[in-house]
Amino acid sequence: MKMLENRIIAEGRVLGEDILKVDSFLNHQIDPVLMQAIGREIARLFDHDRIDKIVTVETSGIAPAVFAAAELGVPVVFAKKKAAITMTDENYVADVYSFTKKETNHIIIDKKFLNAAERILLVDDFLANGQAVNGLLEITDAAGANVVGAAVVIEKAFQPGHEILEQRGIRLESLAKISDFKDGQVVFAK
Template sequence: MKELEERIKQDGRVLGEEVLKVDSFLTHQVDPDLMAAMGQRFAEVFKDAGITKVVSIEASGIAPAVFAAYALHVPMVFARKSKSITMDEELITSDVFSFTKQVTNHVSISKKFLTSADTVLVVDDFLANGQAGSGLLDIVEKAGAKIAGLGIVIEKVFQPGRKLMEERGTKVVSLARIADFVDGKVEFAEADA
């Protein structure tokens, strides 16, 4: 997605070897017009997939996911993080390790919002090591729902996330794909949409 790549070039900040900070339009401050454009792009790609729900994870997945859901006119459900290990039979849970924060989050979605009748588009802000994506796909599978695909705002191609997702048979659609960081600048691979 050209508009997103331009925005990353303009406002993204490369930190060290592996980190891209996009807190000025995605992860802390959010550009709603860009979110709406991204949501429409996801909706175009998945318009014939019979999506009934968009699933994401708090916090920075919520904005892109809710606009994808808006464009598809389906509900969005976001997995909640919690460090307490409250076992509640009403919840479907999974563990997600965060490399950037070095913590494991116990994430969960209420059973009543995901069933075997659902076809799900999972949306998240980043695909890097694939931890959040795997956790969300685990939850959707545990619910018995069908997975239409994984919609990603920014993929880091040099990390193993995409390979992990594709190995489990999940279609990945990334709006921007970062091949590498060279001298603090972003080099893009061809995006999926």
């Protein structure tokens, strides 16, 4: 998505080996016009997949998820992050390790918001090491739901997250796909 790539080039900041900071339009300040365009593109890509529900993780997945969901006319469920959680019969829980923050969090979804055989589209801001996707798949598996695709705003394709989806045969659509950071600059995949 050219409009997104241009914003990443103009405003993204590469930190160290593998961090891309895009807090001016995605992770702290949000550009709703760009997010709406992203939501429309996600909806277009999965228009024929009979999606029942979008599942994301708080916080930065919510904006692209709700715009895509508004286009598709389906609800969004966002997994909540908790530092500590008491397992109950009412919740699905999975562990998610954050390489950026070097800590394990739990993500949690109330069982009443996921149903067996529902056709789920996962949406998130970043796909990097795939920890969030892994946690979401653990939860959707526990619910017996059917993940038919994943859409991410930015994929760092040099990290292994995409392999988790490939191994499961889940279609991945990345609106911007970064193959490398070279001399502090973003290189997009062809």
